[in-house]
Amino acid sequence: MVAFPRPFMSFSHYARQPISRNVFLQPQRRLLSFTCSRYNNSHVDENKNKKKLKNVFQANASRTVRKQKSKEELAKEKFEEQLKSPNRFVRWGAIARSEKFSKGMTKYMIGAYVVFLIYGLFFTKKLFARDKELERLLKKQEEGNANEYEILRVKELRGKLRRRDELKLKEYKKMQEEGVEDFDDVHVQSFDQNKLNEQILPARDTTTFYQGKASEYDKAINMEEKVIFLGKRRKWLMKHCQGDVLEVSCGTGRNIKYLDMSRINSITFLDSSENMMDIAHQKFREKFPKYKKVAFVVGKAENLVDLAEKGKPSKENEKTEQVKYDTIVEAFGLCSHEDPVKALNNFVKLLKPDGRIILLEHGRGQYDFVNKMLDNRAEKRLNTWGCRWNLDLGEVLDDSDLEVVEEKRTHLGTTWCIIAKRKGDLKKKGELGFVEKYLQSSIRKRMESFEKKNDPDSEKQPEPGTPINKS
Ligand SMILES: C[S@@+](CC[C@H](N)C(=O)[O-])C[C@H]1O[C@@H](n2cnc3c(N)ncnc32)[C@H](O)[C@@H]1O
Structure with missing residues (x-):
């Protein structure tokens, strides 16, 4: 015996099905149940029935039966549509959400972070070197031993060069390129704008x-x-x-x-x-x-x-x-x-x-x-x-x-x-x-402690409470 599908379902059965399923599957079902019922009721011999039924199935096999899509499938379809969208913002949005992109971005982020760290290290080192140079030159200036080049260099390190200073420093740097190292007895001509520019009136x-x-x-x-x-x-x-x-x-x-x-x-x-x-x-x-x-x-x-x-003043010699x-x-x-x-x-x-x-x-x-x-x-x-x-x-x-x-x-x-x-x-x-307030001093402290740690000759800090010999 061939188990035929039930020819007709009750109305309540259809009502219970999701709408899309009812709509798409009903025509096929009706056709199938109609064919089956005809053969069921005709009392012809079983083989003939089987053959005919086979033909019917074969004939219907070429027909496409639409299946209801799951949420995920619909989303995937929509996403693929967005990837091909002529609107560039929709397309970029879809690309940004793609797995390939997020994997790639992680790599870029790690790369950028590494570059940032390396740059930060060089930047801090440079800042520290400038700070040390400035400190040395300021000390010289305080002692009254700084030459003109060094005074200008202090201004440059502080970002306070005037036009006349820029022109003078340029001359000194030219000399440096030519191999001059000591500027103690060197004096470069004046570039005072207020004196040299004739359009600045007296x-x-x-x-x-x-x-x-x-x-x-x-x-x-x-x-x-x-x-x-x-x-x-x-x-x-x-x-x-x-x-x-x-x-x-x-x-x-x-x-x-x-x-x-x-x-x-x-x-x-x-x-x-x-x-x-x-x-x-x-x-x-x-x-x-x-x-x-x-x-x-x-x-x-x-x-x-x-x-x-x-x-x-009331008295003589009084200020x-x-x-x-x-x-x-x-x-x-x-x-x-x-x-x-x-x-x-x-x-x-x-x-x-x-x-x-x-x-x-x-x-x-x-x-x-x-x-x-x-x-x-x-x-x-x-x-x-x-x-x-x-x-x-x-x-x-x-x-x-x-x-x-x-x-x-x-x-x-x-x-x-x-x-x-x-x-x-x-x-x-x-x-x-x-x-000045937050970075300079802390950078200096860190770099100095780092230098001390790496310098075997650096003096050991005395233990707290150890008496310090003053010669
Ligand atoms: C351009 S006006 C500016 C006035 C005012 N400060 C203002 O902001 O409007 C210049 C002022 O400087 C005064 N002045 C010029 N030479 C001066 C000097 N050597 N000592 C004191 N005042 C002077 C002038 O008399 C004039 O009132």
Whole structure:
């Protein structure tokens, strides 16, 4: 007996099947059950039935019967479609999810990590070598034995080369390539931009100029300052004011509106032009009508030390006492001074220990095309505004006695924001750079301990508590 499939299933049976199965398999089933039932009911002999049935099966064998796909199969199909997608983002997404890619990526990541480690090692070694060289040269400089090349090299290692230094160092390096090793008695010609560049006009006394400019100054400069958002820089300048404050070249008092008097003990304004100072005085009184600890001094920054003397000494050989300041600020003054280096040196003399000099100035930029523009219009600028806007301020700062703590430049390098201190005073915590604060010392300690470990001649550290012989 041949076991035929059941000709008809109950409705509930079909209802229980998944829809796709019902839809795809029903026609075949019906055909099969119809054929079977016909043969079942016809009572012809068994062999004939078998043969016919075989034919039916054979005839149906060529028909494709669709099977329901599993979730995994559907996902795989979709993924393969995405791999061939004309949309490059879909295609890249699919590639990124592929097993081949993730295996390859692991290899790349390991490779990149190894490269990073090797690079890091070389970088740290280089940093350490530079640090050691700097330390050695600074020691020489402190002892007063450093030659010009070494002083320039210190600047290079600190990333503080000015244009004239770059040109000088280039000359020294040329000599080094030619085999010169000792530069003790070698002196290279000067490349001072402020002296050699004829388009940087000579300094002059601008008092008369500003006396005449005072009444129109504010109105004329307002627009220019707004265009370059100078208010933000003035705010930066004045936020440093604390304790006893001196503002040099105060002009018409354009910084007064940024003063925070809660941090100030006293304030002195200085300007060489009386007319400019009158306007500043008026502005101050409008804003702080009752403030008492304020002085308005008409005079030149070059004579500041004399101006700051507190009267004459009562006894012979007694030193005159000078007023000293916690903060000395100046905005756009150096470019109009007759002797900017002398002015800065006076600031240093009048600064209290740990005091700060804050400068907001304009001068040469960081790009040649900008400097060319400044040079070409230098004369016009001097005639309109009384200032030398193409001055190399870096040279002025380096020639003075102050030490720059922070130097930031904006407007293509033409606006200089400077924080400076007296030489020898310590930097404040907030003034230390990230590398200086966290990396340099720790790298040095690690490398030194590493060197000691590998050096058999290195001295053994004494046990704690062991007495140390001092010869
Ligand atoms: C360009 S204005 C700047 C004024 C003001 N600081 C500002 O930001 O608007 C230059 C000022 O410096 C003053 N000045 C020029 N030479 C000076 C000197 N040797 N000592 C003190 N002030 C001077 C001028 O009188 C003028 O008020």
